[in-house]
Amino acid sequence: MTVIDSSPVTSPPVDVCVSVGSAHPRPDGQDRYTIREVAEYTGLSAPTLRWYEQIGLMPQVRRSPTGQRLFDNRDLDWLAFVTRLRMTGMPVADMVRFAELVRQGEATFAERREILRQTRREVIARIAELQDTLFVLESKIDFYGGAQGASERA
Amino acid sequence: MTVIDSSPVTSPPVDVCVSVGSAHPRPDGQDRYTIREVAEYTGLSAPTLRWYEQIGLMPQVRRSPTGQRLFDNRDLDWLAFVTRLRMTGMPVADMVRFAELVRQGEATFAERREILRQTRREVIARIAELQDTLFVLESKIDFYGGAQGASERA
DNA sequence: TAGGACCTTCAAGTGCGCTTGAAGCAAGAG
DNA sequence: CTCTTGCTTCAAGCGCACTTGAAGGTCCTA
Numbered sequence: 017m018t019v020i021d022s023s024p025v026t027s028p029p030v031d032v033c034v035s036v037g038s039a040h041p042r043p044d045g046q047d048r049y050t051i052r053e054v055a056e057y058t059g060l061s062a063p064t065l066r067w068y069e070q071i072g073l074m075p076q077v078r079r080s081p082t083g084q085r086l087f088d089n090r091d092l093d094w095l096a097f098v099t100r101l102r103m104t105g106m107p108v109a110d111m112v113r114f115a116e117l118v119r120q121g122e123a124t125f126a127e128r129r130e131i132l133r134q135t136r137r138e139v140i141a142r143i144a145e146l147q148d149t150l151f152v153l154e155s156k157i158d159f160y161g162g163a164q165g166a167s168e169r170a
Numbered sequence: 171m172t173v174i175d176s177s178p179v180t181s182p183p184v185d186v187c188v189s190v191g192s193a194h195p196r197p198d199g200q201d202r203y204t205i206r207e208v209a210e211y212t213g214l215s216a217p218t219l220r221w222y223e224q225i226g227l228m229p230q231v232r233r234s235p236t237g238q239r240l241f242d243n244r245d246l247d248w249l250a251f252v253t254r255l256r257m258t259g260m261p262v263a264d265m266v267r268f269a270e271l272v273r274q275g276e277a278t279f280a281e282r283r284e285i286l287r288q289t290r291r292e293v294i295a296r297i298a299e300l301q302d303t304l305f306v307l308e309s310k311i312d313f314y315g316g317a318q319g320a321s322e323r324a
Numbered sequence: 325t326a327g328g329a330c331c332t333t334c335a336a337g338t339g340c341g342c343t344t345g346a347a348g349c350a351a352g353a354g
Numbered sequence: 355c356t357c358t359t360g361c362t363t364c365a366a367g368c369g370c371a372c373t374t375g376a377a378g379g380t381c382c383t384a
Contacts, residue, residue, distance in 0.1 A: 063343060082350060084361055100303045108341065129314035136307045143300050146293050149254045153290045160283035206330070217373060236380060238331055262371065
């Protein structure tokens, strides 16, 4: 982790909790992306990206001299993380709270850690539930006639 | 599907795709429950139970001579299954569709099986995603200072 | 037979997570 | 220079899954 940060652009490897899941290939080699590029890359819509920024779920996004958003790799990392958190079922309001803690710097490490631990607990519980559900589904599928390709059976 | 209607207590094991997950202890020994009892047992609210019936997500619930709902063990089994399906993220509309197929009898076995197989695929994918997320969470928790009880670290 | 808790229906309201519309500014191609 | 495409803001709208409110009937206990 600790941020990529080659030569062009990018900010120094400050605090930040980001930059863990940056495995995806980036839209291009550089560090400036339009909202459309980010939308394509993340799968979020452009309005959603604007909305995320508006509610404080994004760090302040850089702007061009004329006011257009310029996302960078850090933003992409953050969005990848946010998308993971959404996947766990975490409400947007909670993610905004987390983003606020990130903004407040290292002093909030303990609190952030606690939030993520709680989230981890919930994810583990969720996985267990889904695995139970898998068994239920399997037994019902069997009940309906397990034969793979058979189109009917009654 | 072939109404309950026996004397007291449970019906014969007809068609039905229900009755797999009936492990829970029932509110009492008999086979007639008020909406309040069912609400407590299932964790769904009474309005939600009425709404489920209204949209066709429940089989027609028996009524007392004065019009009050009388749920039975079959209804409880069905609700347990529905709750599982909800847990997978299946939209209510899709569950209504499934309930319709159940009402149509054995001729829809193949289609029901296909739906559940698709659901199973989705659940498996969901579990995989959540497990990936678990790794991300763990690496971030470590980043924030893995020490269990340490309240700060910067 | 009165009171209170619980049931009924129907319709409207709520909260969440976006999405869409309106009106206008900006960047690049012909 | 215009034209198209894409960006901007702000506000309103939407779909889903319930929830709540209003008005009234029912059950049960005292």
